[in-house]
Amino acid sequence: MKRYFVQRIGYMLITLFIIVTATFFLMQLLPGTPFTNPEKLTAQQLTVLNAKYGLDQPVAIQYIRYLGNLVQGDLGYSFQHEGRTVSSMISTRIGPSAFIGLQALVIGAILGLVLGIISALKHNSIFDYGSVALAVIGMSIPSFVFAALLQYYVGVKLEWLPVALWEGYSSTLLPSIALSVTVTATVARFIRSEMLEVLGQDYVITARAKGMKENQVIVKHVVRNALIPVVTMLGPLAVSIMTGTLVIEKIFSVPGLGEQFTLSILVLDYSVIMGITIFYSALFIFVVFVVDIIYGFLDPRINYKGESA
Amino acid sequence: MKNTVLKVEDLHVSFKTQTGKITAVRGVNFELKKGETLAIVGESGSGKSVTAKSIMRLLPKSTTEITKGDILYDDKSLLKLSNKQITDIRGSEISMVFQDPMTSLNPTMKVGKQIMEGLQRHQSMSKAQARERALEMLKLVGIPKAEMRLDNYPHQFSGGMRQRVVIALALACNPKVLIADEPTTALDVTIQAQILDLMKDLQKKTDTAIILITHDLGVVANMADRVAVMYGGKIVEQGTLDEIFYNPQHPYTLGLLQSMPKMNEDRSQPLLPIAGSPPNLATLGEGCAFAARCPHAMKVCHTYTPRDTVVGNDHHTAACWLQDPRASKTETEEVLVVN
Numbered sequence: 001m002k003r004y005f006v007q008r009i010g011y012m013l014i015t016l017f018i019i020v021t022a023t024f025f026l027m028q029l030l031p032g033t034p035f036t037n038p039e040k041l042t043a044q045q046l047t048v049l050n051a052k053y054g055l056d057q058p059v060a061i062q063y064i065r066y067l068g069n070l071v072q073g074d075l076g077y078s079f080q081h082e083g084r085t086v087s088s089m090i091s092t093r094i095g096p097s098a099f100i101g102l103q104a105l106v107i108g109a110i111l112g113l114v115l116g117i118i119s120a121l122k123h124n125s126i127f128d129y130g131s132v133a134l135a136v137i138g139m140s141i142p143s144f145v146f147a148a149l150l151q152y153y154v155g156v157k158l159e160w161l162p163v164a165l166w167e168g169y170s171s172t173l174l175p176s177i178a179l180s181v182t183v184t185a186t187v188a189r190f191i192r193s194e195m196l197e198v199l200g201q202d203y204v205i206t207a208r209a210k211g212m213k214e215n216q217v218i219v220k221h222v223v224r225n226a227l228i229p230v231v232t233m234l235g236p237l238a239v240s241i242m243t244g245t246l247v248i249e250k251i252f253s254v255p256g257l258g259e260q261f262t263l264s265i266l267v268l269d270y271s272v273i274m275g276i277t278i279f280y281s282a283l284f285i286f287v288v289f290v291v292d293i294i295y296g297f298l299d300p301r302i303n304y305k306g307e308s309a
Numbered sequence: 310m311k312n313t314v315l316k317v318e319d320l321h322v323s324f325k326t327q328t329g330k331i332t333a334v335r336g337v338n339f340e341l342k343k344g345e346t347l348a349i350v351g352e353s354g355s356g357k358s359v360t361a362k363s364i365m366r367l368l369p370k371s372t373t374e375i376t377k378g379d380i381l382y383d384d385k386s387l388l389k390l391s392n393k394q395i396t397d398i399r400g401s402e403i404s405m406v407f408q409d410p411m412t413s414l415n416p417t418m419k420v421g422k423q424i425m426e427g428l429q430r431h432q433s434m435s436k437a438q439a440r441e442r443a444l445e446m447l448k449l450v451g452i453p454k455a456e457m458r459l460d461n462y463p464h465q466f467s468g469g470m471r472q473r474v475v476i477a478l479a480l481a482c483n484p485k486v487l488i489a490d491e492p493t494t495a496l497d498v499t500i501q502a503q504i505l506d507l508m509k510d511l512q513k514k515t516d517t518a519i520i521l522i523t524h525d526l527g528v529v530a531n532m533a534d535r536v537a538v539m540y541g542g543k544i545v546e547q548g549t550l551d552e553i554f555y556n557p558q559h560p561y562t563l564g565l566l567q568s569m570p571k572m573n574e575d576r577s578q579p580l581l582p583i584a585g586s587p588p589n590l591a592t593l594g595e596g597c598a599f600a601a602r603c604p605h606a607m608k609v610c611h612t613y614t615p616r617d618t619v620v621g622n623d624h625h626t627a628a629c630w631l632q633d634p635r636a637s638k639t640e641t642e643e644v645l646v647v648n
Contacts, residue, residue: 124371202412209365209407210427210478211400214392220426221415228417300462301416 004304008292012285019281020070020274024063027270034079034268053079066274075278076271080264086275089260096166097249097256101242103176108183109234115184116191117223123196131188138185144247147178151251165253175252179241190233194226201225228298235291239284314383314485314518315341315364315403321377322359322368331591333359335542335598336378338617341486346512346519348529348550350565351539354587357522360539361488364520365405366395382486401431404479408491410471414463421447421459424478431482446477450507469500473507480511487512488520493528505531526569530554535624538562541588541598547617548625558620558627561599597630605631 034053041049050056054065069076075086115135119128154160154174162171198204199222207221208214249259257276264272296302322334334356341347349357362368364380366387380387382403387395407413415423424446425439434442440459447455450473463471472492479487489508493501505528512519521532529536529550536553538546538561546559557563564583585602597603600610609630618632619625630636 202407202409203415205367206405206407206413206423206475206478207415207426208367208396209399209405211396211398211430212426213396213430216430220418225415225417299417301464 001304008289012289015285016278016282020067020278021063023274023277024066025059027273028059030268032268034270053077070278075275078264078269078272080267080269080272086271089272090257090275090279093255093257093260096172096254097258098242100172100175100179100248100254100256101238101245103172104179104183105234105238105241107176108180109187111180111184112187113191113230115188117195117226119188120192120195120199120226121218123199128192132192135185135189135192138181139189141181142247143178143182143245144251146181147175147248147251150174150178166255171252171254175248175254178252179245179248183237183241186233186237187230191226191230194229195222198222198226228295231294231298232291235287236284239280239287312342313340314343315520316381317360317364317378318381319378320360320363320380321375322356322363323374323376325372325374326591328591332376332593333542333590334363335593337539337542337544339537339544339547341518341520343485344512344516344518345534346521346532348521348523348533348536349539349544350523350526350529350536352524352587354590355539356542357524357539358490361405361490361520361522364488365399365403366390367399367405397431400427400479400484401482402484403486403488404482404484406472406475406479406487406489406492409495410468410475411495413475414471416463419460419462420466420474424474424481427478428481442481443477446481447474449480449511450474450477452477468496469503472496472500472504476504476507476511480515480517483515484517486520487517488522490522491524492521494523494525501528502531508532526565538565541593542590543598543628544617545599545629546627548622552621552625556621556625558625558632559599559629560603560605560631562627564602597628607631607636609633 034055047056054062057065066076073087075090078084078086078089081089115131119125119131122128151174161174165171204217204221207217212220246258246262248254249256250262253259257279260272261276263269264276293304296304317337317339320334320337321332323330323332333354337356337360339347339349349360351357359368359373363375364382364387375388382398387398390398414420421440421443424443425434425436428434428439428442429436432439432442444455444459447458452458452470452473458466463474466474472495476492487508492508493504496504508519509532511517519532521528523529533550535549536547537544538553538559540561546553546557546562548556553562554566557566561583564581567581568583570580583602584604588598588601595614596612597606597610597615600606603610607630613630615628615630615633617626617628620627620632
């Protein structure tokens with residue numbers, strides 16, 4: 001168990017290192033400089049600025065410096081916002097993103113589970129076909145289309161909820177609902193196929209042959225076994241949705257991390273791009289790790305002790 | 310009649326498929342007496358498992374239909390029971406053991422709990438009582454360190470041990486009938502023998518009637534009191550173990566026996582296979598299903614379905630036109646001579 005954890009954490013650090021390195025050098029290839037209107041700056045001003053941000057050094061030195069700071073947990077200062085650290089920018093921006101994402105995830109997971117389970121139980125019925133069609137629509141139409149539709153009908157026409165901006169709880173609802181469509185569709189499709197697979201397993205017949213009532217068979221034997229793989233899918237989905245989605249945050253003017261990310265790429269704010277990328281990746285890697293641990297608890301066939309059962 | 314626990318009468322079962330209706334069981338009749346073992350033998354697709362699952366009403370309702378016939382348990386029709394009533398009978402009166410012990414236990418539930426579930430459901434036992442009984446059952450089926458094993462998951466057992474667990478599970482509520490659907494097919498030979506011995510042993514103790522479904526004649530010889538041979542969805546011959554093995558009357562039964570290797574026979578002699586392949590149930594019409602492969606087929610065999618005819622003792626029946634008094638004598642004798 002201990003060995004597994006040490007090994008796993010080692011791999012996680014290596015993965016992160018590769019991501020940091022790749023992003024750092026790719027970013028150098030972006031055309032332009034972090035400074036707006038560089039042509040208006042004098043050569044002297046440029047030298048001063050470059051020296052201040054360490055851009056006068058060769059790329060290799062910059063890279064090593066960056067790594068050195070990173071190891072100490074320092075993500076550096078923003079190039080665009082005078083005197084603001086990248087860490088503080090991330091921490092102020094993550095709140096709204098996480099809230100909207102979490103809300104979308106809860107709505108999506110619950111709706112998706114209900115839809116998926118019912119359509120598997122009513123396999124090949126009208127309900128099943130309907131929910132599969134809905135799931136395909138939900139997965140193939142991008143969320144910003146739903147966002148625009150929601151803004152127009154719920155926001156403008158009905159005036160039930162604010163169209164955009166970040167003013168109290170009611171502003172969180174539309175972006176969350178828009179985001180949850182994809183989650184619902186993904187979860188519904190996934191749980192449906194898992195359920196169908198489990199329903200065909202011999203042990204389900206065994207449970208029925210024991211005389212268990214059908215609802216007990218479904219809850220204790222089918223749903224439980226079908227849910228285990230859903231955990232693997234839900235983890236990464238949660239990260240991607242909680243760290244903010246660029247488009248949704250832009251459409252609803254949510255002051256979230258996704259919006260900040262787009263902005264910093266547009267203005268070549270090197271340290272912020274790096275910081276947010278590292279933050280995303282680290283969170284993702286960590287969640288996958290947590291999911292694997294949870295999996296070990298849910299599925300008795302998996303053990304991390306390294307002994308064969 | 311008092312002795313009969315289960316009676317299957319003229320059972321017909323059909324499947325709805327995309328290409329049309331396929332009748333997998335086409336008029337099966339048999340009786341099961343208290344405490345006896347009836348073996349149902351036949352090749353894949355002959356309708357053995359479908360018959361068994363019909364008794365338990367475990368066939369999916371959306372795709373299967375029992376079109377004709379009846380199944381009587383204790384003189385009550387199982388087919389007319391409500392869903393609630395049939396679940397009351399499943400597991401407590403009639404139990405089933407499945408073919409593959411690797412897949413027939415829930416992988417995420419402790420085996421003790423899987424045994425306890427049925428007990429709590431049928432015998433309204435408390436958790437502690439059910440656990441006590443589950444432990445007793447595991448000991449009975451010969452699982453070492455049963456106390457500890459109760460809290461293990463199926464993957465921690467070997468195949469043979471798992472089949473013991475499945476048997477413990479099936480017998481926990483003292484059912485009157487145990488349907489064992491190829492219980493040893495997925496096990497290796499030495500384990501097979503152990504499991505069969507265990508089943509015989511438990512049968513003596515509990516007086517359970519067993520329907521043993523198998524395609525292994527060796528298993529039949531070891532276990533059965535009576536044998537029913539199925540082919541193309543019908544029982545073509547039925548009789549006691551001795552009658553079927555030493556005096557087979559249906560050419561298919563004979564073919565099966567001849568295609569089985571024998572211990573003390575000259576091994577340089579090739580085995581005698583039955584020529585041809587099993588019938589396509591979708592296209593099977595009137596006439597004997599075996600006619601196309603039968604070395605003794607007559608004209609009548611292709612056009613009219615033979616009825617069960619009593620041969621020898623009154624419980625030995627065969628559905629074959631050769632048994633008809635009008636069939637030419639020489640052909641009948643030819644069949645018998647081979648044995």
